[in-house]
Amino acid sequence: MHNIKDLRKNLETYKKKFKDRNIDFNSNNFNKIDKINRELIAKKEKLENEKKSLSKKKDKLNFDKSKDISNEIEKILESQKKTQKELNSIIEVLPNIPHQDVPVGKSEKENKLIKKVGTIKSFNFTTKSHVELGVKNNNIDFETATKLSGSRFVVLRDKFALLERALINFMLDIHVNQFKYTEISPPLIVNEDVMYGTGQLPKFREDQFEIKFENSTQKKFLIPTAEVVLTNLVRKSNIDIKDLPQRFVASTPCFRKEAGSYGKDTKGMIRQHQFYKVELVSIVDPKNCILELDRMLSCAEEILIKLEIPYQVVLLSSGDMGFSAEKTFDIEAWIPSEKKYREISSCSSCGTFQGRRMGAKYKSQNGNEFVGTLNGSGLAVGRLMISLLENNQNEDGSISIPNNLKKYMNNLDKI
RNA sequence: GGAGAGGUGGCCGAGUGGUUGAAGGCGCACGCUUGGAAAGCGUGUAAACGGGAAACUGUUUCGAGGGUUCGAAUCCCUCUCUCUCCGCCA
Structure with missing residues (x-):
């Protein structure tokens, strides 16, 4: 398994290394899903933060609003889970990167x-x-x-x-x-x-x-x-x-x-x-x-x-x-x-x-x-x-x- | 297979609905003290993910997943693992 941060940062290098292992890595697709995923996370966390501060006030007037936010979070979470799963299924089948000592070859x-x-x-x-x-x-x-x-x-x-x-x-x-x-x-x-x-x-x-x-x-x-x-x-x-x-x-x-x-x-x-x-x-x-x-x-x-x-x-x-x-x-x-x-x-x-x-x-x-x-x-x-x-x-x-x-x-x- | 008990931080252990990431202790790190060490005192001490050049900051995490609730370590359901007693057995 690769460090996703590192993968994100050096996408083209990885792509090339995977090619040496006869693996065609669709980096565009990865990029796309990764981006969507992170956007969803950011959106979710913003709402969670809002909810948290409402909850701390313990003010009955805000309870309905808080409930609305909860519903919204749930929706976002559902699609975030989906993209996360998709992202994982891409990453977990990627092989290790060959060490520099390894001769490059097809077989x-x-x-x-x-x-x-x-x-x-x-x-x-x-x-x-x-x-x-x-x-x-x-x-x-x-x-x-x-x-x-x-x-x-x-x-x-x-x-x-x-x-x-x-x-x-x-x-x-x-x-x-x-x-x-x-x-x-x-x-x-x-x-x-x-x-x-x-x-x-x-x-x-x-x-x-x-x-x-x-x-x-x-x-x-x-x-x-x-x-x-x-x-x-x-x-x-x-x-x-x-x-x-x-x-x-x-x-x-x-x-x-x-x-x-x-x-x-x-x-x-x-x-x-x-x-x-x-x-x-x-x-x-x-x-x-x-x-x-x-x-x-x-x-x-x-x-x-x-x-x-x-x-x-x-x-x-x-x-x-x-x-x-x-x-x-x-x-x-x-x-x-x-x-x-x-x-x-x-x-x-x-x-x-x-x-x-x-x-x-x-x-x-x-x-x-x-x-x-x-x-x-x-x-x-x-x-x-x-x-x-x-x-x-x-x-x-x-x-x-x-x-x-x-x-x-x-x-x-x-x- | 039957009956019961329980899974909280590196470890031990408190905590039955609202500033609890979580008291207390051990361990560890740093500092003070000492001729040096120990003891003592003080300070600090989780991880994952997101944002950020960084300082920093947001979210999540109390076996796992789901549910109830404005709010869950705490209530409910399912799964899983560990322990005790009984049964069976290499």
Whole structure:
């Protein structure tokens, strides 16, 4: 969410920045409605002032007049509410403004490669995809999952289920012990305003799983990422600046409808309706956002380094970034079966965009300011598993366990 | 699910129709005092939105929304959340 005063003042700059994000912002329309809205407010307040002074006199002779004013106010208020609503619906779907570091571009084609890390293994046999590696003992079982839940779900069995759990614990331990994130076990179902706070609503409602509670008028949602709950931990609060930064990590299932991605990544575990993800969130003094983003990125990278999985880091262009982000790094892990890098983490600074939506502030000398927020996967468990399985496969179809992971895998060398 | 109690400022807490944005306290900030600190004393201390270059100023806000009234923190309705007791239950 943007500061409306700032938006009003720098309308054309904003318009240009939105264009970099492929958003056509109708600034004339905004201007028009904003103006009407403010006029109505001014008119209303003038009448309210009149009414107030009449009421203070407690003079019976003025009661009728006061009543008239009340009626007039009510009329104005009604149309003011309408324009306010209209104005809000324009503003709340406007994405964040790209940071100056972000390359301008229409799509992922303009993303900037930052670095490649690790060496891609050359196999002296024909490699298998994770699906082929998993179907062997039914350890990756899509058939049963389809019976239970439909497409884009999976059942993991035996050592593969263990591997998933091992990866989660491995990552959590690193982020908690080495990088001092606070571990959180959050709810997976949240209220509508929480989804609004991080920017999933109102624009991306069709991507969310909505839940209906009996006898409740309130809408609830399954979280599409732990970013939603972790970031909103500070919603509507006023934090002392000395208590910043705050860093949270959680492993949670994530639920996504994947609407609009029919036919995309249909084979395998790349794109599921439900998957585990270890998520990192930082709440910071806004001026430290970009610095914190670098730190967060290196926390996520550490996982791949320790597991010896080759990866590359990409700085997203303005056209490829998510709604709330001002700057985003993607980490992409090497997937041998596809002979390409695939996104395994996305680390974003959101500036004060979410802080403003959530009403999360901190106390500083200049008064109360909105906090900066960052989120990043550290990492997506399903995709990490895919890349680990494929990169560490042996000719016989077994998978070697990386040294650093062994203690989480009951000291197995291979599975 | 049944019965009850309650949501007031950063926090605690008074307040049942009329200068109440809201007593009192805690906390915080500044000043005085002190060799220094503590205590003490004094002063100040909400946010959002509108207008203004600024000083400043207007309006709103006592869980949320609606209603009654010339006037609502205070009365009525709906919703929501928290707490206590009972029931059920992982």
